[in-house]
Amino acid sequence: MKMSFEEIKGQRRATRILQNEVATGSISGAYLFIGPDGVGKNLTALNFAKILNCKEGRIDSCDRCSSCQKIDRLCHPDLRIIEAKEGPIKIEQIRTLKRESAYSLYEGKKKVWIIRDADKFTQEAANSLLKVLEEPPPRVVIILISQTKEKLLPTVLSRCETIPFSPLSSSEIREILKGHVPLDSPKARLIEKLARGRAGEAIFLLENEDVLNLREKVLASLEGNLSLEQILQLAQNWKDVSSDQLERTLDVILSWFRDLLILKQGGDKWIINHDRMDRLKEQSERYSSSGLSKAIETVETTKRHLGYRLSTVLTLEDMWLRLRECQLTTT
Numbered sequence: 001m002k003m004s005f006e007e008i009k010g011q012r013r014a015t016r017i018l019q020n021e022v023a024t025g026s027i028s029g030a031y032l033f034i035g036p037d038g039v040g041k042n043l044t045a046l047n048f049a050k051i052l053n054c055k056e057g058r059i060d061s062c063d064r065c066s067s068c069q070k071i072d073r074l075c076h077p078d079l080r081i082i083e084a085k086e087g088p089i090k091i092e093q094i095r096t097l098k099r100e101s102a103y104s105l106y107e108g109k110k111k112v113w114i115i116r117d118a119d120k121f122t123q124e125a126a127n128s129l130l131k132v133l134e135e136p137p138p139r140v141v142i143i144l145i146s147q148t149k150e151k152l153l154p155t156v157l158s159r160c161e162t163i164p165f166s167p168l169s170s171s172e173i174r175e176i177l178k179g180h181v182p183l184d185s186p187k188a189r190l191i192e193k194l195a196r197g198r199a200g201e202a203i204f205l206l207e208n209e210d211v212l213n214l215r216e217k218v219l220a221s222l223e224g225n226l227s228l229e230q231i232l233q234l235a236q237n238w239k240d241v242s243s244d245q246l247e248r249t250l251d252v253i254l255s256w257f258r259d260l261l262i263l264k265q266g267g268d269k270w271i272i273n274h275d276r277m278d279r280l281k282e283q284s285e286r287y288s289s290s291g292l293s294k295a296i297e298t299v300e301t302t303k304r305h306l307g308y309r310l311s312t313v314l315t316l317e318d319m320w321l322r323l324r325e326c327q328l329t330t331t
Helices: 012-024 041-053 066-072 091-101 123-134 154-158 170-177 186-195 199-207 209-223 228-238 243-264 274-284 289-307 312-325
Strands: 030-034 079-082 111-115 140-146 161-164
Touching (some): 030 041, 041 111, 041 140, 079 091, 091 111, 091 123, 170 186, 186 199, 186 209, 209 274, 228 312, 243 274
Parallel strands (some): 030 161, 079 111, 111 140
């Protein structure tokens, strides 16, 4: 996908920092791009790789030279991408980085390693990476991408230049939606809320109507008072869905209980599921604030457990049963 820094929405602060370092020749050996998913971290990393290797040598990519075009197609020999697949990032992947970083450049000016999911290292992999970050090979730039700092070793953090990325404003999200859907339509308002400042999510929702349909089904389950039999059946129905779809489903559930808690505490400015306001008000009477906090903790724990590759069915059954217990007892 051809795109320059100037075209990346909502991250002018981050791109200016990087462009200034290119202009002054003060490029770091290791960066940490930190911020929510879908706000442009991966796109910025790829474009930074283009700038570092662009044949025109400017502070933004030309998108015309062979180097820029190869990086756009992810086939540049001096670009490598590491990501978590079927579990955490493993030590073998970092050993490959260490070995190949010692090779001479093939045709570019910098060998760029982009490490996605940098909060998903095994302990061995994290320790191995630390040794590279302590003495980055010349002409190598390593870019770690993560949502948070919490799961990264302090010693890794201290050896990276941190570039923060922020959620986009409502007006910036509307700018993305413009031309795809009428801005005054219910769908546009819903996508703006669901995107929560994430450009990638806004585009994804525009292109995947089935995700909005999935949301309707999940919210219908939450609005009902599920029996034990229905809970067991629901867990069975979800056991074979992709990990991405399951995470998205859990995010919908999480947003529902967060909305209920916000409403319970007397606010509605930050409500995500605003199209369900009547049902939210009705449902909020079924929970105490502590019960809603417990429900949120239950869903977040479920997300962690599924990340540990525990039984999907048992984990989801346990979640639904615990969520049912969070409601106020009626007599």
